[in-house]
Amino acid sequence: MTNIIGLRQYLHQHPELSNQEFETAAYISKFIQELQPDAIYNSGSTGKIFLFKGSETGPTVVFRAELDALPIRETNILPYNSQTPGVAHLCGHDGHMAILAGLAQQIAKQRPLKGQVGLLFQPAEEVEQGARDVMESEAFRQLKPDYIFALHNIPGYPLHQVLVRPGSFSAASQGMTVKLTGKTSHAAEPENGLSPAGALARIIESMHLLREQNELFKNLILLTIIHIKLGEIAFGTSPGEAEIRITLRAFENADMDILTQEAISRIEKIAKDEQLTSEFSFSEVFPATVNHTECVRLIEQAAKDHNLEVSHLEQPFKWSEDFGYYTEHIKGGFFGLGSGVDQPALHNPDFNFPDDILSTGIKIFKSIYKKLNL
Template identity: 30%
Template structure:
């Protein structure tokens, strides 16, 4: 595969996308750019508006099997603090998670595959909106992604700080955690702060609840189960001399197994019930929001990724079954609907400090773009073997 002529274009697209980031379901300019380029490449079909702002490019060559390749397009509601020449021009919005790189790499692969067609079958290039908390993957599925485009398997990658540039990591099972969120309201009886005996202080009981929730992981789950329960906000009262009526908590739950996820939700509800039946004059109300499920690879397809990576970058740069991340990813919905796998592409530059995802100084490492394109193209050509 020769990519020298392609790399300058792909890096240019990446920086243009980085300069003009768009939030969930607002990726109108980005998706229009993607669709325009796909048509210029000679892709057989370009379908827009799937899941509001999603785009699917279809590349056909014969009647063989089919494969889906997915890239996410949305940015984060953050102010960029870096000073690159391609710094975000949209106030309060930046590509701090590398989705600009994901999109550019898949565009590069689409261009190469459309021009060379060294495969037998169909490639679906899936450009997804709204990964960052708004379940754009599920939106595309609800809009008929897998009914309209019959994929035998789908694959997704994410750039990964913490791995050397060009390294590839994949797990046979869970690679990212589920995420759910909760809101708790503890209602007591307000009164003058100088006369606490005349009221029921919700702050005291809400504070106890914060500590009790920490025992879910430390005392109620097996040490062999992986979960995180974090209370992330605590709000109550407006004046120093008033015991308020209500204290409110919010937080999140992350798990690496579906059964653990069910168990933690049940335990949180158990703690709410214990507050309400204690007869202390307080009432606790829970609102529990189901978020992204566990990103769990299909073992067969994890090994397909692993073998493809071995042939591409060599054994010393491929990792199987690293510790999963407790962060979450809505590609999990796609893996529930279609066989496939999700993997990480390392981006750390040698001798430089790692900058984490969702950091205001984060910028995608263009040095790994060629590896990403090569991976997609070799995966297609290896899975959709061309017949003479």
């Protein structure tokens, strides 16, 4: 495990932002190439897939980790602090990569008998684009995985505890930007223009009411207004344009569809009433990560194989994960791995992945691998 801990700490020292993970991908490639995978493919902007092939017919199983770090300044005092100003691995992707590298070592010692195993190091998870780009890449389409697995360390839970949930594990979310266009006029003659100010007030109220209409939805939804811009700072001008940005979030993909359509419909009606035009655009679109029942059973059994405590979540996590792009099309298993009751929260400037759970993640992945490919 010494070299895996060293790998994790090296990656922590050298973080790279989404779609800029060139050195990270190169370092991982050098490490795993020494284990002689049967094939290496590029996937996504900087992504890599390392393939180990069996001699008999069997399933194609993919294990995934993330390459990217966050644009946040680290406040830890460590012998391996981030050496890139304003960028740090404060979500634990350095640990996730190290776990997958440790799994590669185990697979190299006991290569698959049936099917094939792909180790996917995916770029740009933090900006939602990475998994989508991998899904659309030629290499991944040709691979045609039967199963895909991933984990995420979860602060606030005991070290080594395994967190599982069939169905939705983490929420769907997306950013909605609404542009309202009317007509500017002199501030002394607002009647000669079409100001979006009144529409904004009505939209805010309407969105708050929508958030409270629980009868429309099967599970939790959230609607958060995060930014509003109205006109320019010019006291002689009555504004003719406005922009409102809203984060939509839902535990279930079906609820996200309803929430989105309801929000659009209500805003369009208000804009029409106020004689404004409205335009909608969406960004950072994350589907819900939905676990397949068979994959959850495999994770639970792997945890039991190593006498690990399993916690069954009653509700999905409110945060989003682009792993949902995979689970829309592939049998997927995504689980949490407790990273400490007193561990700072994900994305906090003092977060640091605990090396103690590296071996735990490797053991769980190895057990799943043995059940499907040996």
